[in-house]
Amino acid sequence: MGFDDVARTILASYGQPVDALFESFEREPVAAASLGQVHRARYRGDVVAVKVLRPHVEEQVAADIAAARRILKLVGRWWNHPHIRRLQVVLDEFELRIAEEMDFRLEAEHALEIGANFAGNRLVIIPKVFVDLARQRVLVLEFIEGTRIDRLDPARVNVRAIVQTLIELYVQMMYVDGLFHADPHPGNLMIAPDGRVVLLDFGMVVRVPLETRRDLMRTVTAAVRRDAEGVARGFWDLGLIVPGTDPAMVRWLAELLITNAYSRTTAQERLDTLIADRVMQTLFDFPIVVPQHLVYFARTAALIEGIGARYDPYFQAIPVASPVFLRMRTRMLRSLGEPATPSLAEVATVAGYALGTAARWVADTFDSLVGKESSNGRGPADVAPGLPATRNGPRPS
Numbered sequence: 001m002g003f004d005d006v007a008r009t010i011l012a013s014y015g016q017p018v019d020a021l022f023e024s025f026e027r028e029p030v031a032a033a034s035l036g037q038v039h040r041a042r043y044r045g046d047v048v049a050v051k052v053l054r055p056h057v058e059e060q061v062a063a064d065i066a067a068a069r070r071i072l073k074l075v076g077r078w079w080n081h082p083h084i085r086r087l088q089v090v091l092d093e094f095e096l097r098i099a100e101e102m103d104f105r106l107e108a109e110h111a112l113e114i115g116a117n118f119a120g121n122r123l124v125i126i127p128k129v130f131v132d133l134a135r136q137r138v139l140v141l142e143f144i145e146g147t148r149i150d151r152l153d154p155a156r157v158n159v160r161a162i163v164q165t166l167i168e169l170y171v172q173m174m175y176v177d178g179l180f181h182a183d184p185h186p187g188n189l190m191i192a193p194d195g196r197v198v199l200l201d202f203g204m205v206v207r208v209p210l211e212t213r214r215d216l217m218r219t220v221t222a223a224v225r226r227d228a229e230g231v232a233r234g235f236w237d238l239g240l241i242v243p244g245t246d247p248a249m250v251r252w253l254a255e256l257l258i259t260n261a262y263s264r265t266t267a268q269e270r271l272d273t274l275i276a277d278r279v280m281q282t283l284f285d286f287p288i289v290v291p292q293h294l295v296y297f298a299r300t301a302a303l304i305e306g307i308g309a310r311y312d313p314y315f316q317a318i319p320v321a322s323p324v325f326l327r328m329r330t331r332m333l334r335s336l337g338e339p340a341t342p343s344l345a346e347v348a349t350v351a352g353y354a355l356g357t358a359a360r361w362v363a364d365t366f367d368s369l370v371g372k373e374s375s376n377g378r379g380p381a382d383v384a385p386g387l388p389a390t391r392n393g394p395r396p397s
Contacts, residue, residue: 001037003027006052013135025050031187035061035101035203040143048130049144051104053137058102065095082242085289093295097182101203104139110179110202111141117177123165125198146190146198149307157191159311160320163304165197167321168328170300175213175332182206182296184303206296212238214336216297221329223261224322228254238294242287253286261318267309 007018018025022041029037036053068091076084100106108129115126128142149166152159166189173180181188183204190198208216219234231254235241241250260270290298301317308315333339 001032001052001054005055006037006039009052009055009137010050013138014133022048022050041140043130043133043140046130047143049127049141051139051141053102053104061098061102065091065098082285082287082289089289089292090295093292096292097204097206100205103136104203105134105136107139107201107203107205108134110205113179114173114177114181114199114202114205117172117179118169123196124169125192125196127198127200144190144192144198144200146192148186149189149191149197150186150310152191152311154311157195159308162191162195162197163308163315164320164324166304166307167317167324169197169199170304171321171324171328171332174208174297174300175217176328176335178208178210178213178335180206180208180296180300182299184300186303186307204296206293209293210336212293213332214338217332217336220325223258223318224325226258226262228258231258235288239291240288240294242289245287249286261316263316264314266313267315268313 010016010018010021014021022043023045025041026039029039030049031038034054035057036051039050039052041048041050072084072088072091076088108131111126111129112131115129118124118126125144127144130140130142133140149162152162170180170184181199181202181204183201188199188201190200192198215234215237219231219238222228222230222234228251232247232250235250235254263270265273304321305315305317308317308320
């Protein structure tokens with residue numbers, strides 16, 4: 001949107017013109033999307049990201065939702081298929097969340113709460129919120145430099161470690177805190193120059209009911225153990241299966257997914273096998289409908305799978321996530337109010353993680369010393385520098 005619209009929105013929100021409120025304000029946005037855009041500015045000495053909602057966007061969203069409902073209703077008359085019911089669920093969830101996204105005061109509250117949940121965590125950065133400037137149509141946040149998670153140089157970073165960190169963050173949000181960042185597209189995830197994961201855009205945040213967290217944990221635990229019966233039972237408990245479905249079909253699906261999850265092949269090879277065996281046709285018609293509150297879990301799983309496969313064609317989410325899940329199992333159980341006696345596998349995993357962390361610390365310290373000697377002219381530096389800071393700030397919705 002043009003700067004005149006931005007200036008009018010800021011004036012209406014604060015009763016002050018842009019140049020009176022901010023020490024400097026870049027006229028060109030650093031990012032723009034369908035709901036709003038972000039400008040870099042300076043406020044009381046801090047570099048900030050100013051997120052501004054588009055004029056009349058509420059009316060446009062309402063019209064789009066109404067049109068989508070008319071289309072689904074028309075198609076549903078002629079084609080009674082699980083896909084239509086799935087799309088209706090997604091549309092219901094979208095209508096609920098998009099309304100929240102268009103009130104930046106809610107986004108400020110979400111960012112503050114998630115920031116508090118990760119206070120002291122050295123793996124993640126949550127941008128600071130300038131609470132006194134939070135308005136319905138304007139939000140001011142700390143401006144963070146970093147590299148988009150889908151634009152990393154795999155030769156200079158440990159992508160597998162980054163994906164494991166991402167999994168750890170989402171395991172905490174979904175299972176421990178019950179409040180998670182539900183818009184995890186690559187534009188909202190960056191890697192800071194020091195290697196920390198940066199979460200941006202808290203307009204779409206989901207609270208997870210306690211019973212759903214319990215069902216999810218039991219299902220994932222079964223997947224880690226390769227227990228097809230447990231996974232199938234979890235599908236029923238989570239409400240994924242249409243009533244009346246043959247339990248044998250659900251067990252077949254669970255076995256298929258577990259086999260696929262642990263198959264040491266590329267994503268393309270797995271897809272080719274499914275197509276050749278006509279499994280894709282069966283899955284297309286399978287009576288599964290994702291409940292409204294689980295839509296964003298599926299989206300997050302797809303993002304993690306996609307990021308991993310982007311850098312490693314053999315990437316499989318379950319084997320990578322299993323050590324993280326085992327290591328955090330006690331925390332998850334305690335948050336769910338259940339007995340939390342560490343299992344042997346969990347103790348071994350935590351011990352391995354501790355040893356690995358110590359080993360990395362020793363290696364990093366050694367590399368740092370080598371780097372200092374190299375900079376003093378004592379030898380060539382063979383330590384990859386930190387990630388270059390690109391000019392990426394918080395992304396608009």
